[in-house]
Amino acid sequence: MSNAKSSLAIPSVISDFKEITKMRLALSVVFSSLAGYLLGVDAVDFKTLILLAFGGYFMVGASNAFNQIIEKDLDALMDRTKNRPIPAGRMSVSTAFIIASIFTLLGIIILYTINKQTAMFGAISIFLYTCVYTPLKTKTPLAVFVGAIPGAIPFMLGWVAATDDFGIEPGTLFALQFFWQFPHFWAIGWFLFDDYKKGGFYMLPTGKQDRGTAVQTIMYTIWTIIISIIPVFGFTGRLQLSIFAAIMVFGIGLWMLYYAIRLFKKMTENAAKQLMLVSVSYITLVQIVYVIDKFIR
Numbered sequence: 001m002s003n004a005k006s007s008l009a010i011p012s013v014i015s016d017f018k019e020i021t022k023m024r025l026a027l028s029v030v031f032s033s034l035a036g037y038l039l040g041v042d043a044v045d046f047k048t049l050i051l052l053a054f055g056g057y058f059m060v061g062a063s064n065a066f067n068q069i070i071e072k073d074l075d076a077l078m079d080r081t082k083n084r085p086i087p088a089g090r091m092s093v094s095t096a097f098i099i100a101s102i103f104t105l106l107g108i109i110i111l112y113t114i115n116k117q118t119a120m121f122g123a124i125s126i127f128l129y130t131c132v133y134t135p136l137k138t139k140t141p142l143a144v145f146v147g148a149i150p151g152a153i154p155f156m157l158g159w160v161a162a163t164d165d166f167g168i169e170p171g172t173l174f175a176l177q178f179f180w181q182f183p184h185f186w187a188i189g190w191f192l193f194d195d196y197k198k199g200g201f202y203m204l205p206t207g208k209q210d211r212g213t214a215v216q217t218i219m220y221t222i223w224t225i226i227i228s229i230i231p232v233f234g235f236t237g238r239l240q241l242s243i244f245a246a247i248m249v250f251g252i253g254l255w256m257l258y259y260a261i262r263l264f265k266k267m268t269e270n271a272a273k274q275l276m277l278v279s280v281s282y283i284t285l286v287q288i289v290y291v292i293d294k295f296i297r
Contacts, residue, residue, distance in 0.1 A: 152177040
């Protein structure tokens with residue numbers, strides 16, 4: 001009987017571990033870091049690539065675990081989050097804190113073995129997400145601006161890991177992912193508006209599902225598109241795009257812009273959800289195009 005209980009508990013523990021570290025989100029962040037690394041490197045060092053993947057995962061996992069500790073009471077109020085390990089009672093705060101602390105140490109140490117700047121940006125990311133963004137979410141819509149900073153670091157982090165240098169190239173990668181996050185998170189804030197309201201979170205720039213929020217979503221999408229094609233003009237050092245790649249990136253951007261405009265026209269939760277899904281595909285496809293173009297150019 002005890003063996004049966006143990007076998008049933010193992011999947012639950014694994015599931016809770018994945019949930020407390022938000023594995024799917026963490027893996028998408030790792031993907032961005034690896035893309036940035038491939039863009040910056042002259043010759044791929046698989047040891048560094050592996051270290052960056054693990055260091056990046058630990059970094060994001062730590063931020064997510066700390067976030068869920070701080071927001072445990074608010075998570076219990078929202079349908080989207082009430083079944084998370086801590087509010088559901090499957091994991092204690094102390095256990096989550098141990099996981100978050102170990103992940104923080106491992107992440108920074110691993111990134112430090114790559115170079116000091118990579119570790120520094122990783123530490124900044126954890127600090128901003130945990131100590132600034134998370135508390136601000138219930139205070140002001142500007143929390144999205146603050147949260148966009150650690151959210152934009154991974155793409156840039158990969159370049160810094162490859163070159164041990166911060167300049168116009170990683171700055172451009174940072175700007176691209178920074179501006180992309182506004183339409184992405186505002187779309188999430190729109191279709192989850194009622195649920196976020198239960199937790200007292202301010203996610204939309206006007207605080208409402210209104211034309212003002214929709215217009216700003218369109219404007220930040222346009223800024224994202226503009227930044228994404230800047231490398232084709234040769235202003236961004238070693239970060240370059242061929243004309244063909246720039247056309248592809250521009251086309252992908254127009255695809256996202258279409259759904260941002262569609263949100264403005266329809267003003268529905270379904271339209272916001274579609275924009276969110278397209279935005280996830282957008283950033284992934286753009287990063288893939290950047291990397292492929294670098295290696296075939």
